[in-house]
Amino acid sequence: VKAPTFGRSAAPPPKTVARGAVFTDTSGNRRRLPPAHHVIVGFATLMIVVLLLVDGLTTKTLGSAGTDSASRDAPLASSAPILVSDGHGGLVSHQPPPGKRIALTFDDGPSQAWTPRILTILEREHVTATFFEIGANAVRAPALTRRLVRNGFELGNHTFTHPDLAAIPSWERELQIDMTESAFSGIVGVRTRLVRPPYASTPDAITSKQIAAWGEIAAKGYTIAVTNYDTRDWDQPGVGSIVAAATPAGEQGGIVMMHDGGGRRSETVAALPRIISVLRRRGFQFVTVSELAGIPRSVAMMPVTASQHLRGELFVGMLGVSRSVTSVLRTIVLAVAILVALRMLFVLTLAWVQVRRSRARERNSAFAPPVSIVVPAYNEAVGIERCVRSLAGSIYPSPFEVIVIDDGSTDGTGEVVEELDLDGVCVIRQENAGKPVALNVGLVAAAHDIVVTVDGDTVFEPDSLLHLVAPFVEPDVGAVSGNTKVGNRAGLLGRWQHIEYVMAYNLDRRMYEMLDCMPTVPGAIGAFRRTALLDVGGVSGATLAEDTDVTMAIGRGQWRVVYAEDARAWTEAPSTLRGLWRQRCRWSYGTLQSLWKHRASFWRPGEGSIGRRALPYMLLFQVLLPLAAPLIDLFAIYSILFLDPLPILAFWLAFNLCQFALAWFAFGWDGESRRPLWSLPLQQLVYRQLMYLVVIDSVMVALMGTHLSWHRHARTGEVQVAQPPSR
């Protein structure tokens, strides 16, 4: 049959495609530029990775905390606490005797909770002090740092994220000091020469390893300031203990170390007025560290140049951006986790109810009207014989016809069918025009009111037809979805697809039926009331997922679409990652097209079951969640690198357990062996990533308006029909 008017809809693709096109380079090799959307997606992913790395590096402590006390020596035991480079990589102190002068110092701030309280006390008592701030905290609370400097307090560098400088490599040490310096330059326009390394205490606690590490910093002109009196207030030893530790026994003052950040500092706040009072009574004078060292303030806190200030401001601003973006991403990840958990619960509950109802419902198995089976086939020579034989061999009490539409095959598909010479089977040939056109030709050719559509690589079980048609006993049923089974489960990829199919058909489809919003009758096995199909104008070629498109159209037309779990058809799943990628790209892009095409059902009265149930659900869980899914993986890596890895591992374990529980139920309801479930955790490593990349790719293609052609995966004909399950 010639059908010259049949054809794919729309105009030809653009003439020139710069990206994605094959070209020949100067060496004569054929190459392909990556499509533009791949470049964009790759860049976006790279930027998120960089952003997370920057956020991790600039807010979290890297390297081990604390100093190895086992190998502790004390080369500086008799030294004063203010140290400079000796010019040979070591440290030396030139600090004059402090006399009755005390330098109060506060580490680990600024903290929004505690620094203002400490500042208030110091300002009230007219006591000066030196604050060794953590750069990351200063970036988070720039107003506090400005207040410190404005009110005459001294600023010291306490690194950017508080690592043990002796336990990190030289480059990171330098980075820690430089970033803090940039932050101060941007916030207050000064650079401080004073550095207090984290985990520093009194000179007698400084090890040779620390001297080597700190010596590098001092060699750049920084002054290392440790302490004479370590109050250990971070350990919250009690107000009395802090006051006692901050009070010199004799007449020699020195540096007192306390903390205004890094934890609960209520004891420090309580102890500070008492310390000031006690020291004043004993005649001590309060000075800054630089005064104690005899360094002019303008040298200890040098004003920066205009370019340094600008660079610092840029740095602080950009860190603010990365913090905000990371915060948004973190919120998204949390929302995704909550949504996924809720969805699991929701789907499981509804599917369970559907199973109970469908098992209790006795469908009239005697209902078997005459049926037309339409098989659109393009280059299906490998599997068409098994397909047609299985259809022709269906145990069905009424007449049925099998119409194979050979859509311009070049591999002799039509001839294969004709050579079978089976009763009730005929072939209609057309020029290659696409599956929707082939289905419409089949619809025109169908003699009966019930039209079953079957893919050319699908094998029916003998009673599948009967089960598939049975729901049409109810007159408001417009379409029925069968249960597609993966026929080639041998490899890991086949096994993963098998798991996915079982879960999708036994959880999602059951849920959709319960909600009366079935969005897809699969092309592999579906049945339609001819009237319903004609009501919607036949099968549309406007999308690449014609099955979803036509099912949504029927659903919008007040027809019910139901699921027949016993109507099983065995299909061949892609056996390569490339084939799977192509198939899923088409599905995903087609689903997006269908969602967009039927968006009006969201607000149109009477179309709510599709518009206000299926559409939002699909948009959320088939589009938005996969788009956000890479963030989960990236945040998992981020958490392992920069945070406590245990919670993320616990989350991962819980997620897998939930998935396993869902799969357990789905396999049980489908009568499938649960043995393949051992590969479910592995699915999270490659398969899941492939699935979300497919969605990202499809969204980009949709946004760019690129023409995506129908790619079919190569058939091998390796479809094994398992024994029907026994329930």
Added chain:
Amino acid sequence: MENRPDQRVPALLEAAPPPRLGGDEALVFVDHSGRRARGVHLIGAVVVVLCTLWLVGVVSGMVGSGFPGARLHALQLHAALPHLHPPRVETRELLAENAAIREREADLVSAGPRAPCPPASARANPAAAPRRGSYGSSARRSARAACSTKLSLHREGTRLT
């Protein structure tokens, strides 16, 4: 055989072809003009520029200025030298002072025989030794003072390598 589907299709199509067979339906999302793709490219380019700016801002902040060795040199000298007056040294002065010290040191080296240092006994005498931590103007410092500064650095400091 007249009832076979392949035989009845032409007539059926001629009589009442389903609307979808005409192939006049536009593909959803497909924009053959390429305008949307150009828009996405433009947005992508803007994002690339913004991201690059962000990266430059972050990376530039990660490279510190440090305190050049010259300033360190001057500071250490100040910390060790005997001076009578409280500190009033600004950065510019420190740099100028440091340059002067280096110049004098260079002069001493190029002049051949080194300028005589104070006798060891004088250096060892604590009374003669400078008081640590006092500062003063550097303008009056002589080459001899510079020499003694070096010695005092080695003597008074706790040298560690």
